[in-house]
Amino acid sequence: QVTLVESGGGLVQAGASLRLSCAASGRSFSSYAMGWFRQAPGKEREFVAVISWSGGDTYYADSVKGRFTVSRDNAKNTVYLQMNSLKPEDTAVYYCAADYLKWTLEVVTGYDYWGQGTQVTVSS
Numbered sequence: 001q002v003t004l005v006e007s008g009g010g011l012v013q014a015g016a017s018l019r020l021s022c023a024a025s026g027r028s029f030s031s032y033a034m035g036w037f038r039q040a041p042g043k044e045r046e047f048v049a050v051i052s053w054s055g056g057d058t059y060y061a062d063s064v065k066g067r068f069t070v071s072r073d074n075a076k077n078t079v080y081l082q083m084n085s086l087k088p089e090d091t092a093v094y095y096c097a098a099d100y101l102k103w104t105l106e107v108v109t110g111y112d113y114w115g116q117g118t119q120v121t122v123s124s
Helices: none
Strands: 004-007 010-013 017-024 030-041 047-052 058-060 068-073 078-083 092-101 117-121
Touching: 004 092, 017 058, 017 092, 017 117, 030 058, 030 068, 030 078, 047 068, 058 068, 078 092
Parallel strands: 010 117
Antiparallel strands: 004 017, 017 078, 030 047, 030 092, 047 058, 068 078, 092 117
């Protein structure tokens, strides 16, 4: 069992940066690939980024590639999402998710545990 808690969301202007954190409790954090997803009002949850167990592999949605960076610190049981050059279309609730011993990438239903989400609002 893994519990995930996101933090770091907020209201920023276009072009600004934010860093989201996702703290995990439970054992074997390094056995989970960790993904970030987002969901805007009236839209389906969509994939943003994922990082492998060791942090050696990452994968991004085209919409955030070059602007967002996912990283993890297994000693702190934490995964991060650095978001730069934010745009109004990045406005959404951001969720982290844990994928046990798989490499599910962008498939929402493949993840085993989810956090409660943190709101990111980007004003124009």
